[in-house]
Amino acid sequence: MNNAVQIIQLPKILDRRGNLSFIEAGNHIPFEIKRTYWIYDVPGGEVRGGHAYRENQEFIVALSGSFDVLLDDGKEQKVFPLNRSYYGLYVPKSIWRQMRNFSTNSLALVLASTVYNENDYIRNYEEFLMEKQ
Ligand code: TYD
Numbered sequence: 001m002n003n004a005v006q007i008i009q010l011p012k013i014l015d016r017r018g019n020l021s022f023i024e025a026g027n028h029i030p031f032e033i034k035r036t037y038w039i040y041d042v043p044g045g046e047v048r049g050g051h052a053y054r055e056n057q058e059f060i061v062a063l064s065g066s067f068d069v070l071l072d073d074g075k076e077q078k079v080f081p082l083n084r085s086y087y088g089l090y091v092p093k094s095i096w097r098q099m100r101n102f103s104t105n106s107l108a109l110v111l112a113s114t115v116y117n118e119n120d121y122i123r124n125y126e127e128f129l130m131e132k133q
Contacts, residue, residue: 033114042102061088065106072096074132
């Protein structure tokens with residue numbers, strides 16, 4: 001797997017009143033944050049993603065519940081189960097990805113390095129493999 005792909009631990013402030021974690025711009029994650037979006041109310045069995053980005057990098061956190069992120073760098077596939085809000089998965093550009101096995105009430109937070117641009121998506125797997133070469 002592309003060795004830039006990594007699980008990044010976030011600060012976790014433990015307190016008898018509950019836990020607190022945070023992400024700061026310029027700290028914790030290896031890109032400048034331009035956009036935040038979240039995925040929620042995913043019906044059981046649904047699959048999200050099924051694309052790669054030409055430029056966009058992302059950091060994905062399971063703020064609540066759990067889901068799996070399947071990454072494919074064109075050579076190798078790897079599944080990253082996310083189920084804690086104090087770490088996340090860094091996904092560099094040019095990685096094919098799917099998100100699946102969403103638990104009931106799961107909430108996926110995604111920080112992105114670019115604003116939304118449909119032209120940045122590669123939605124066809126064969127085209128993804130061709131662009132990798
Ligand atoms: P898409 O990225 O295909 O969702 P997923 O990867 O989770 O399956 O986005 C679904 C739709 O939402 C698509 O029509 C584009 C739109 N969208 C935006 O307008 N802005 C955004 O930041 C994102 C992520 C999606």
